[in-house]
Amino acid sequence: MQVIETLAEGLKRELKVVIPAKDMEARMNERLAETKDKVRINGFRPGKVPFAHLKKMYGKSIMAELVNELVREKPTEILSERGEKSATQPEIAMTENEAEADKILSAEADFEFTVAYEIIPAIELKDVSGIKVTREVVDIDEAEVTEQILKIAENARTYETKKGKAANGDRVTIDYLGKVDGEAFDGGKDEDAELVLGSNRFIPGFEEQLVGLKAGDEKVITVTFPAEYPAANLAGKEATFDITVKDVAAAAEIEINDDLATKLGLESADKLKEVVRGQIESQYGSMTRQKVKRQILDQLDELYQFDTPQRLVDAEFDNIWRQINTDLEQAGKTFADEDTTEEDARGEYRKLAERRVRLGLVLSEIGEKAGVTVSDDEMQRSLFEQLRQFPGQEKQIIDYFQKTPGAAASLRAPIFEEKVVDHLLSEVKVTDKTVSKEELLADDEDGASETKKAPKKKAAAKAEAAEGEEAAAPKKKAPAKKKAADDSAE
Structure with missing residues (x-):
């Protein structure tokens, strides 16, 4: 096997690899000899198939296997001998001419292929003792811990029915029916929907118009869906909602104690x-x-x-x-x-x-x-x-x-x-x-x-x-809303 460097420009390298036809034929003959006792051909006893007949039947297919093995294994071996590392998988090229390929498979021509790659440059490590970094550290006070607990506790907050008007922070239980141009639209209806006023769960202007209502009140409110609203049939449209308030509940105070922890x-x-x-x-x-x-x-x-x-x-x-x-x-x-x-x-x-x-x-x-x-x-x-x-x-x-x-x-x-x-x-x-x-x-x-x-x-x-920085993992989709109606009103 002969390896000729045909390009050495910067980090780019290209090699021409030549394996003489006689060497390819010798490899093929070794492989045929190994398979002689394994093949079964009608008219011949096992192990008694004439070598010339065996070569005629299997020579080219075995040579094709050898070609594939060589282009798969030799580049790594050659680079190792040269003391080089390829930055990416080397590009292998060989003849695409059918007549030339047939001569190679028949051991009548040398097998040639090229290996093109870029080397990883030699890196001489430098002294890093002169590198100076500042590690910023935050002292966490009790107030910040308390604030974070209160935010977490919002999910465990309880509500108690109250008399009187709803205020921001209260939870209202409502039935609603949404209409555009006087016609009800899909997903615009819900019953016994619970909504904490000020949570901004629903579209702008919806929750604000519920402040001041009390249990038993009925009201028609008017809102406009945002221009970028996901449902194209509602985006930018003005809509009315028939509201019936069924309950108003005030949020219970949150106390950081063992009960909350439980x-x-x-x-x-x-x-x-x-x-x-x-x-x-x-x-x-x-x-x-x-x-x-x-x-x-x-x-x-x-x-x-x-x-x-x-x-x-x-x-x-x-x-x-x-x-x-x-x-x-x-x-x-x-x-x-x-x-x-x-x-x-x-x-x-x-x-x-x-x-x-x-x-x-x-x-x-x-x-x-x-x-x-x-x-x-x-x-x-x-x-x-x-x-x-x-x-x-x-x-x-x-x-x-x-x-x-x-x-x-x-x-x-x-x-x-x-x-x-x-x-x-x-x-x-x-x-x-x-x-x-x-x-x-x-x-x-x-x-x-x-x-x-x-x-x-x-x-x-x-x-x-x-x-x-550590790259963020793909984010999961947000969980679906509890009810389809929420998707329209939110």
Whole structure:
């Protein structure tokens, strides 16, 4: 076998691989000899088939198998011998001429194919002891814990029937019938519907007109459906609702005690406070880590500057660009609405793709040299988290990760990255700084600098996620409303 380098330009490589016809024939003969005792051909006893006849019947099919095996296995072997790593799956090309292919399968011509790929550049690791990061920490006071408990307790709040007029915060029980142009419409009717005034569950103007009514009152109210209302036959239309109030109930005071804790599934008020405090700490901790990680990546980006494999950059850019356009489409916006142009946005997101690829290679090299690994248990927990987020779709998700090439890597990559960041945190200088929650949650303008000129709202946030912050999992659909009528009135 002869390997000839035909291109070495930047990170691009192209090799011409030539396997002489006599070597191919020798391989074929070995394979035929192995199958001689296994084949069954009418007119011949097992193992007594003449070699020439065997070659005539099976030679080309065996040669085709050899060709497939060689193009599948040799590129990896050759790159290993050259001490190179391909950034993506190498591209293999061979003759498409039928006559030439027939000569190769007949061992009358050398088998030639080309291997085109981009190498992963050699990365010389730099000293990171000079990296300095500030870890912002929030002190959680008792008032914030209490406030959060009260918000959670709203779901467990009880109501007691009262006499007199309904006020904001009261729960009214009503029957209603909606009409457009005097005609009732589908989904516009409900009986014994419970509505907390001020909750803004129903369309604008609906709840406000119920304030001041009392049990037994009847009233016709007029509202206008929003222009963007999902039901096209109602969007922007004026409608009336015939209302009958059947009950008015006042909200009971919420007290943080053992009874409330029991309603929320915990054994005591102290345990409730402990759990809520832990949840708040976790939320702030995630933001703290996100900011610390961004600082590390920004400084690594300054330390490491090298050419990146363009195929990796192209693939990363395509992923980003697809998400950007999906977000804009869902929001009903254009690049002009985001104070940019498509051309400028492409340029900015191309830079972002290059940064992400470069940092990914750096983190991979750091992790490899540090001996960072991802265990089977960690992979299993990551898979379970995917299953938990999509109840009812467990089989499809498992099938996807089992049968889709590279799918498992999408589970491994974020775990590996977080563990590399943990390793770096043990080597860089970290200074803790106590801040208010407002300071912690403030937008990180400097950290978002690479996307300032691109669509900078939802789209930009998602595009930045994978370069430092943990990317959000696909969100589940919101649960359906209890009754169809609510969908029309809400």
